[in-house]
Amino acid sequence: xxxxxxxxxxxxxxxxxxxxxxxxxxxxxxxxxxxxxxxxxxxxxxxxxxxxxxxxxxxxxxxxxxxxxxxxxxxxxxxxxxxxxxxxxxxxxxxxxxxxxxxxxxxxxxxxxxxxxxxxxxxxxxxxxxxxxxxxxxxxxxx
Numbered sequence: 001x002x003x004x005x006x007x008x009x010x011x012x013x014x015x016x017x018x019x020x021x022x023x024x025x026x027x028x029x030x031x032x033x034x035x036x037x038x039x040x041x042x043x044x045x046x047x048x049x050x051x052x053x054x055x056x057x058x059x060x061x062x063x064x065x066x067x068x069x070x071x072x073x074x075x076x077x078x079x080x081x082x083x084x085x086x087x088x089x090x091x092x093x094x095x096x097x098x099x100x101x102x103x104x105x106x107x108x109x110x111x112x113x114x115x116x117x118x119x120x121x122x123x124x125x126x127x128x129x130x131x132x133x134x135x136x137x138x139x140x141x142x143x
Contacts, residue, residue, distance in 0.1 A: 009087040015126040032072035045129035093120040111139040
């Protein structure tokens with residue numbers, strides 16, 4: 001079934017953008033002390049899986065540990081932009097969202113195509129939580 005719920009796409013889009021703002025603040029050394037890590041942990045749904053651009057499969061604990069240990073590793077030049085965000089398959093309480101994540105890190109650019117599965121969650125800041133994320137390189141970080 002492909003039920004349309006425009007509000008769900010709005011919530012999931014806000015979550016994609018909001019979480020990537022969190023990443024910038026968490027990773028940039030000058031801002032890391034201003035960020036509450038529970039914002040990230042709280043939206044990573046139970047049973048979350050992530051397929052990294054390298055093909056490595058990570059479970060929820062591995063994703064959380066990786067992000068936690070990456071605090072304050074970037075300088076002020078680190079940036080993420082979200083482009084071409086659009087809905088995919090959806091039901092009343094689940095949606096696939098497709099987007100491109102562009103990064104600038106250490107003066108080097110990269111881009112990845114992402115697809116994420118979200119389900120509704122009354123306790124999440126944007127009303128959805130992440131259930132699955134798959135990232136594929138479009139532009140590998142420059143060397």
